[in-house]
Amino acid sequence: DAGVIQSPRHEVTEMGQEVTLRCKPISGHDYLFWYRQTMMRGLELLIYFNNNVPIDDSGMPEDRFSAKMPNASFSTLKIQPSEPRDSAVYFCASSTSRGRVTQYFGPGTRLTVL
């Protein structure tokens, strides 16, 4: 398996623009997680899905952030409008279980908002 795939790997945009990050989980994994990593706050869970349904979005910082999972092989994280403080590395991870087994992480998308 190719592992978790994320695109783009790097994104540079200007404040106010819409940003869409994409994730393809490992086939057969029914849990998908979006994380954000910054120097100040470390790695934080934003939202997770089970069988394509959002279960817990309490980590989403503001209404400017939204996530969807239209099918088992694709998810998006959208920021509209983007702000400089959104600059971070965004990771997608997938697993076959909520917490009993490990999560497999993608390589991340490094987002820079100017």
Place this chain on the structure above:
Amino acid sequence: KQEVTQIPAALSVPEGENLVLNCSFTDSAIYNLQWFRQDPGKGLTSLLLIQSSQREQTSGRLNASLDKSSGRSTLYIAASQPGDSATYLCAVRYGGSQGNLIFGKGTKLSVKP
């Protein structure tokens, strides 16, 4: 507040040395604990997963221990190699299997040839 702390933030050792990375957590009622490795520009790779009922886990040159009563875990790396250079993160899961992972900020390890 449930927090995970990793000290030191950075560590540099010569090749061949045995070393210990530390992780401490504020609440002893954990479900499980994981150690991850993160290489620059890459995602996290799980190294070891310790369930709350276990005291340690081993994989090759790596050994992770868990002491819930003291709120501590250690990752022991034997005979370190330059290829071990990476950031090591500790993550604790509370609230059963449905709880979220709470990550430490990691220890950046550099192994000098």
